[in-house]
Amino acid sequence: MNELFLELKSRIEKAESIIIFSHVSPDGDTLGSNLALKFMIEKYFHKKVDSVYVGTLPILYSYLPEYNSFIDIEKIDKNKQYSLAIAVDVASKDRMVAGTNIFDKAKYKINIDHHKTNIGYGDLNIIDGDAACVGIILCKIFKAWQTEMTFDTARCIYTSLMTDTGGFKYENTTPEAFVLASELVKIGVSPTKEYRACYETKPQSMVQFQAYVVSNTMFYNQGKIAIAKITRSDMSKFDATDEYTEGIVEILRTSKDVEISAILKETKEGYTKVSLRSKTFDLTPIVMDFGGGGHTFAAGCTIKKPIAIAFDKLLNRIQSEL
């Protein structure tokens, strides 16, 4: 790995223009990692970095330092050729959606990720499927570069770690995760402040929307499967933005007998976005059948079917696994 970290360094040194991509429906890991890497490149390599997002940038993460520096991919000139493009936490290239072309066009492409399903689409691939979050990989990189994290960088890495471990409770909460958390707290990060900023700032209508979705959940196989449906009309009834659905699938998994929980969300006409969580079952074979990806206990896919049909297909597929 160390060689790859140094190769990354020399690519940054040589680069004239740098763009960093987060994945669509961005989470705390992809956004925190993006900013952390940008801060370190700016401080130690004195280069300007374009940190971009695709789709909608969730207001939920507006507490992150320099959140407003994120650029909408639509504002980037489509013909611009960057010398270096870096994707962070992007499991597959199509997760950059409208950004994929700009990524492909770059002279050199780097893929930094921790999804086991990542096939290594970059010229340089730094993939560690055992890392709890991309933030952990970045910290190893910063150490290999012999650089010290700034306070803002540490805060971004903390968000990456805190959100991808579900607040230090998922299976990926390894000794390494706690060692890193300890380092970040020593730099000055406040676990209380970051937790409140991230998890206790929901709009009232979001709390009500989530309660509504949870109360309409369907249970199957003696309560082992929990599935909730979210239609576009549910969304508009509560004036819900995409991030309103964040965390619901984890709430469903809190039911004692639930082995697998899922939410199906009607996106555009004839498309259904699926998020899955499990306690012990490996979800990757299920989502890969639908062209998706992710982690063992947290994965997702998009089914190109109307929500009612997608629901039946997914339920059948899950039942065949249990």
Ligand SMILES: [Mn+2]
């Ligand atoms: Mn991640």
